[in-house]
Amino acid sequence: MTEHATRARPWTVPLIVWHDGAGDHTSDDSREAQRHVFAGVRLILLGVTAVLQVSLGFGSLLTYPHHPAARYSLAASVLVTLVCAIRVVRRKPLPTPVVVGGVVTMLTASAVATAVLPPHAHFGPTHWLWGQVGWSLLLLLLDRVPALLAALAAHVVLGVGQWLLAGAPDRAEIGNAGVVVLSVTSLQLGALVMTRFMLRNAAQAVEVAAERERAATRAALAEQWDQDLRAGFAGQLGATLPLLADLADGVLDPRADDTRQRCALAATQLRRLFAENDDVPDPLVHEVTACVHVAERRGVAVSLAVSGAPVPVPTDVRRELTGPLAEALSAARERARVSLLRTGGEVRVAVVADAGVEVGTTRGRVEVECGTYGRHTRMEARWRTS
Helix, strand or coil: CCCCCCECCCCCCCCCCCCCCHHHHHHHHHHHHHHHHHHHHHHHHHHHHHHHHHHHHHHHHHHCCCCHHHHHHHHHHHHHHHHHHHHHCCCCCCCHHHHHHHHHHHHHHHHHHHHCCCCCCCCCCCCHHHHHHHHHHHHHHCCCHHHHHHHHHHHHHHHHHHHHHCCCCCHHHHHHHHHHHHHHHHHHHHHHHHHHHHHHHHHHHHHHHHHHHHHHHHHHHHHHHHHHHHHHHHHHCCCHHHHHHHHHHCCCCCCCHHHHHHHHHHHHHHHHHHHHCCECCCHHHHHHHHHHHHHHHCCCEEEEEEECCCCCCCHHHHHHHHHHHHHHHHHCCCEEEEEEEECCCEEEEEEEECCCCCCCCEECCEEEEEEEECCEEEEEEEEECC
16 A cells, blocks of 8 residues: 655644725725715805805995906806805815816906005905905815915915005004914914814724724624534534444443444544645545555555546545545455546545445435445445536
8 A cells, every 4th residue: 555645734724814805995985984074074165155255255345445356356256156066065076177267266366356456455354355265265175285285375475465566564554464364374274174183083983983894794704614613523523423422421332343333434534534634735545545544553454546647626525535435444344445546537436345334325426336245345436527
């Protein structure tokens, strides 16, 4: 009999590798949370902009004398707000053409309205559009922070530059301009900071929820794996568990021939089960050899013949092929002959033993033929590969 070298390893259990796109799922949830934050903040900014246009814009035009160009600037700013409102009230992001056109329109309207101001009227009640432009820029560029900061800086530089070019301001005007610029700009930047804070909290909340979901999924998988493992052990151990129970309860007599044969079958099944988890190049030959070794330890003379090149055989098929072999060898008394034949179309495992037992007929995908001839049993298990 040929010995087959193996790299045996301890009894192992199946390894579960869980991957369901959790990273992509979390990323999608984070983006969805950001869209909700932007949509909610834009609704607030839309209201602020509309209120400022009505209270400051129309109020200033009705209260103070203005150049006709100021009315066109107000009309342009109102038009930008209305165009944004069409998307904002539907909680949809603003398209890039709307954003670019709105920014250019608001900066141009601010420059025109500032250019036609009366002398010494900068940063006062008549200069209403200067403060309102920043809120419109927030509405347009809320999700584009670098562009928003650049637009706000350009707006401040343009307004201050036009103010300085209009004439030399005195101390009172400089102090008033500084207060207005700092107060309005800090308030608008504060709104931007609060928005980023809300976005960070939303992302953290999504991550916490995703981690809880992953933990629940891992717990469910571990529980299912444990149940499958227990069921698999119970099924693969075959006759071992009932045999041990009967022996422990005193139902069986260890000296009886039938009990000894059941013990031999259980030992063969266990040895084959352990061999199933060894890392070897030819698992089927390894499992057949394991069954043969158990019979040889009982004093049975077994000859093993293997022919044909190795072919991949699924684990469940190997169990069905070696199951009848284990039954026949466990019943053998003195001699047995085992043969393993592998061709391009089928795999056969056959045994002739002085057993005189009936093994069975057909098991799943494996065809089993068995016949008894006096005190001898011939069994053949066949699996067609195609």
